[in-house]
Amino acid sequence: MLSFDIVAQILWTSFATSSYFVLFALAFALVLKVNRAFNFAQAAMMTVAFYAAYTCVALWGLPGWVGFAAALAASIILAIVIEVFGFRTLRRRRADQIFVFIFTLIVSEVVAFLAMLVFGTWPSTIFPSLFWPVTLVGNVAVSQWDIPAVGVAVSSVVVLFGFLRFTRTGQFMVAVADNPDLAELYGIAKQRIYLATMLTAAVLVALGMFLYGTRAQVQPTTAIDLMLFAIAATIIGGIGNLWGAALTAVVLGVVQNSSVLFIPSEWQGFLLYLFLFVAIVFLPNGVKLPARRRLTRKTVAPDLVGAGSQES
Amino acid sequence: MMTTRFPTRRALIAAAGFFAGLTITGAMAQETLKFGLAMPLSGGQALYGQDQVKAAEWAVAAINAAGGVNGKKLEMVLLDTRADPQAGIQAANRLVSVEKVPVFVSAWSAVVKAIAPVANDNKVVQLSVGANSADIARLGDYTYTTFPLADVDISAVANHAATKLGKKRAAVLYINNETGVVAAQIYRDVFSKAGGQVVAYEAYDPKASDWTGSLLKVRAANPDIIHIQGLVADTPQVIAQMRQLGLTVPVSSYSAVYNPKLIEQLGKAAEGVIATSLAPGVEDKAVADYVERWRKEVGREPNGLPYTQYLYDAPYIVAAVFKALDDKKLPLTGENFRREMVATKTFDLPLTGRLTINENHTVNKPVFLMEVKNGKWVQLAVVE
Numbered sequence: 001m002l003s004f005d006i007v008a009q010i011l012w013t014s015f016a017t018s019s020y021f022v023l024f025a026l027a028f029a030l031v032l033k034v035n036r037a038f039n040f041a042q043a044a045m046m047t048v049a050f051y052a053a054y055t056c057v058a059l060w061g062l063p064g065w066v067g068f069a070a071a072l073a074a075s076i077i078l079a080i081v082i083e084v085f086g087f088r089t090l091r092r093r094r095a096d097q098i099f100v101f102i103f104t105l106i107v108s109e110v111v112a113f114l115a116m117l118v119f120g121t122w123p124s125t126i127f128p129s130l131f132w133p134v135t136l137v138g139n140v141a142v143s144q145w146d147i148p149a150v151g152v153a154v155s156s157v158v159v160l161f162g163f164l165r166f167t168r169t170g171q172f173m174v175a176v177a178d179n180p181d182l183a184e185l186y187g188i189a190k191q192r193i194y195l196a197t198m199l200t201a202a203v204l205v206a207l208g209m210f211l212y213g214t215r216a217q218v219q220p221t222t223a224i225d226l227m228l229f230a231i232a233a234t235i236i237g238g239i240g241n242l243w244g245a246a247l248t249a250v251v252l253g254v255v256q257n258s259s260v261l262f263i264p265s266e267w268q269g270f271l272l273y274l275f276l277f278v279a280i281v282f283l284p285n286g287v288k289l290p291a292r293r294r295l296t297r298k299t300v301a302p303d304l305v306g307a308g309s310q311e312s
Numbered sequence: 313m314m315t316t317r318f319p320t321r322r323a324l325i326a327a328a329g330f331f332a333g334l335t336i337t338g339a340m341a342q343e344t345l346k347f348g349l350a351m352p353l354s355g356g357q358a359l360y361g362q363d364q365v366k367a368a369e370w371a372v373a374a375i376n377a378a379g380g381v382n383g384k385k386l387e388m389v390l391l392d393t394r395a396d397p398q399a400g401i402q403a404a405n406r407l408v409s410v411e412k413v414p415v416f417v418s419a420w421s422a423v424v425k426a427i428a429p430v431a432n433d434n435k436v437v438q439l440s441v442g443a444n445s446a447d448i449a450r451l452g453d454y455t456y457t458t459f460p461l462a463d464v465d466i467s468a469v470a471n472h473a474a475t476k477l478g479k480k481r482a483a484v485l486y487i488n489n490e491t492g493v494v495a496a497q498i499y500r501d502v503f504s505k506a507g508g509q510v511v512a513y514e515a516y517d518p519k520a521s522d523w524t525g526s527l528l529k530v531r532a533a534n535p536d537i538i539h540i541q542g543l544v545a546d547t548p549q550v551i552a553q554m555r556q557l558g559l560t561v562p563v564s565s566y567s568a569v570y571n572p573k574l575i576e577q578l579g580k581a582a583e584g585v586i587a588t589s590l591a592p593g594v595e596d597k598a599v600a601d602y603v604e605r606w607r608k609e610v611g612r613e614p615n616g617l618p619y620t621q622y623l624y625d626a627p628y629i630v631a632a633v634f635k636a637l638d639d640k641k642l643p644l645t646g647e648n649f650r651r652e653m654v655a656t657k658t659f660d661l662p663l664t665g666r667l668t669i670n671e672n673h674t675v676n677k678p679v680f681l682m683e684v685k686n687g688k689w690v691q692l693a694v695v696e
Contacts, residue, residue: 006528009557013524120359122615123545130548130577134556141556216521217545225519253522260514260525266488268525269517 002261005139010258016146017215018253019153022246023208024226025233026160027201029245032234034177034197038097041082041104042230044111045202046223049075049209051115053126054218064214067126072206079202082107083195091194108224115220123217126210130217149211156207157246160200164242169196177240232272236279344387345380345644347630348407348416350400350427357395357420363614364419364442364623365390370605371627371662381634386627389413397426404430404438414646415633417626419619421445428455436646437653441626442619446494449673454650458629458667459622460677465588466498466541468679468695469564473537473586474506476693477562483512483535485526485550487542495541495566503539511535516542516550523550527557537562544568548577555581562586567618570682570689582684586692589680591618591664595691598662618664625661632659 024042031039052074053067086107090100132143164170175183176193184190212218212226230245233252237244252275259268349368352361372388380386389411391403400423407416408430416431418424419442428451431438440448440457448457473479482503486496492515500510512533514526527550530538538554538561540547547569554563555578562584570587578585594600599621606614614620633653634644642648659667668676683692 006532009528010524013522017522116355120615121357122359125577128576129579131552131555131579131581141558143556212521216549219545228519257522257525260529264515265526265529266515268515269488269519 006261007258008138008140010261011254012140012142012146014254014257015250016143016150017257018250019149020208020212021226021229021233021249021253022153023156023204023211024230025237025245025249026156026242027204027208028227028230029234029237029239029242030160030204031197031201033240033242034173035083035087035194036097036180037087037104038101039082039104039201040101040227041086041107041111042201042205043108043223043227044082045075045078045205046209046226047108047111047115047220048078049206050126050213050218050223051119053210053213054119054124057126058124058128064127068206068210071210072203075202075206075209076199078111079198080195083198087194087198088191108227112220112224119220121219123219124213125217126213130215132215145215149215152207152211156204157243160204160242163200169193173197173200229272232276232279236275236283238285344385345634345638346387346389346411346413347627347634348389348391348403348411348413349626350391350393350403350407350416350418350423352395352420353390353392355394355396360616360619361393361395361419363616364620366610367614367620367624368417368627371624375627375631381631382638384638386631386634388627389416393418393420393423395420395423397422400424400427401430403427408434408436414644414649415439415630417441417623417630419443419623421448424448424455425451428452431455431646434646435650437649439626439629441622451673454646456650456653456669456673457675458626458669460590460675460679462495463498464677465566465590465679466495467502469566469586469588469681470499470502470539471506472681472693472695473539473564474503474508477537479537479562480508481511481533481535481537482508483514483530483533483538484510485512485514485516485523485530485538485540485542487518487546488515489518491543492541496539499539499541516546518543518546520546521549523553524557527554527559530554531557531559535561537564539563540565540569542568544571548574551585552578552581570618572613572689575684575687575689582687585684587682587689589618589682590677591621592680593682593689593691596663602663621663624663625667628661629653629659629667632656 028039028042031037049071052070056062056070057064057067086103090103132145134141134143164174172188172193173196175188176190180190233249234245237248252272256268256271259271349365351365352358353365368388372386375386389407391406393400393403400418404427407413413436415437417439418427419440421443424440424443425447427438431454432452435454438455440455440459442459444459444462446461446463448461473482484496484499486492500513503510512530512535514529516523516526538559540550540563542550547565551563564586566588567590569585570589574585575582592599594603603613606612633649633656636652636656637644637648653669654671657669661667665678670676679695681692681695682689
């Protein structure tokens with residue numbers, strides 16, 4: 001049954017649906033790289049972004065762009081709250097990374113619970129229809145959702161690259177990621193850079209969740225499930241390596257989808273855990289590509305086992 | 313100058329007698345027949361629980377407005393389970409020990425299973441209304457269901473596909489959890505036994521958001537019907553993606569997809585989708601009136617309409633058994649309630665029709681096969 005059409009279809013659909021995973025992985029990897037926080041509260045940002053868009057478009061009947069603006073605003077506001085009232089306080093107290101992680105976990109659960117109370121558990125989408133018309137390219141079905149989604153993901157990667165490479169704030173983010181204390185000695189306002197990183201992540205999250213919510217149904221706990229994929233991509237791609245995380249998100253999507261052609265479908269979900277296990281045990285620094293000049297400078301991976309905070 | 317007169321002893325005795333009389337008369341007038349209702353009123357399932365409770369409250373009010381049970385009021389003691397087994401046990405203990413009810417209604421499989429030992433130990437009847445796990449029939453002498461268990465509707469839809477629709481090659485696509493695995497096996501067995509062939513049998517991960525690989529495998533098997541055993545969160549997306557990949561064969565599923573939202577979400581891609589319902593739809597006048605009452609009083613249709621229909625009917629079962637016991641002057645104990653309910657066996661209920669409770673703790677109910685036609689759910693067949 002393995003024909004060219006089937007392989008092409010799987011590759012294309014997996015590539016298109018990995019668009020939001022790329023954005024989630026980038027957001028997670030960026031905060032981990034710069035703020036050195038294992039930010040599971042990203043799930044909370046994803047949840048508020050979705051329900052803000054859902055409220056505007058599905059409940060109030062406002063246009064899609066208003067929904068996206070609301071998603072962006074909600075995600076940014078929550079990012080500010082998490083950074084200013086959460087991370088900053090924990091940093092001031094020199095809290096261990098495990099406490100920071102527990103804090104983010106609690107935030108994600110609280111927001112999921114609140115969303116449940118307000119919106120219930122019935123799955124929802126931003127637009128009433130889930131069905132996107134398709135066009136056949138050769139024998140490959142390309143839906144009207146696919147092209148904009150891929151466009152948004154690719155543009156986001158390019159813009160983020162340019163932002164980190166060419167803007168002052170982006171360069172400061174890379175500097176803080178390398179060595180926060182040294183960066184501060186050079187006059188970089190570290191706290192502002194941490195906030196800027198959270199805001200950048202919030203934009204990526206809002207984009208990703210808007211894409212996801214226009215294609216799939218969302219429940220208050222959906223974002224928590226989606227986070228596993230972002231975390232897996234970040235770990236396998238190499239902690240501190242943004243582009244590795246983004247690329248891994250695409251590869252994982254393709255491998256998971258095509259795996260049913262080779263293994264029993266019951267094992268499909270198991271693959272992600274298998275990859276995670278292999279990555280954590282055998283490749284703790286991620287899959288290393290051949291040495292070359294990197295787009296962003298190499299950084300020291302934060303110690304996830306809890307061997308002490310490197311924060312000032 | 314004003315003086316204060318103290319009451320005489322005779323006046324005091326007369327007053328005491330008057331108030332005692334009032335109290336006795338009041339107690340007689342207030343005599344009620346109590347039963348319990350343990351449902352999720354808070355937490356993630358409250359959306360459904362609260363609507364089901366409202367349906368039961370309407371039924372109790374209707375029964376009392378029509379004279380109650382032999383002139384006595386029916387009283388429903390309501391407690392919250394949060395759909396959580398531990399909270400369910402606490403609620404059941406209170407209903408049994410404090411409220412001393414002979415029967416209580418509960419729902420959600422995990423809660424019903426957790427409560428069953430409390431019901432058995434105290435010889436108080438638990439009526440499960442809505443939980444559909446096949447295990448519900450094996451929880452002991454004092455747990456009964458009024459809701460058909462999982463195998464009933466899946467068997468009906470598989471049989472109908474093979475015998476009435478003449479389908480020979482079915483593909484089964486199921487979610488890889490307890491809901492999907494067991495029901496998919498039932499479909500495969502029943503469809504094969506009815507003369508059909510299951511040409512593809514594919515699971516998918518509960519966290520999946522893309523089903524391309526599984527669907528392409530199904531497409532390659534060239535089925536003439538596809539049965540999807542998923543959840544309400546993923547099934548519409550699976551159908552949408554199936555249609556996008558050019559799979560135009562009929563699709564069947566079960567009660568989870570029988571809701572108006574599916575048509576809204578899929579548009580023309582929903583045409584021909586077959587679902588099951590375990591209660592009559594709005595073609596039935598009583599159900600139409602009931603839905604209309606929701607729209608007028610609450611401003612919307614109830615969440616999980618069929619489940620609320622079953623909850624509406626539950627107090628009628630309780631009232632019928634209470635009446636039979638009252639007629640026979642038997643005390644309202646759990647043992648008597650159980651004996652009388654099993655002896656009565658058949659109940660004609662306002663919103664779900666005839667119910668027959670079997671000795672093996674299962675029930676006989678018709679299955680309504682619904683199909684999307686011209687953008688609406690219409691009744692395709694009734695499988696007895």
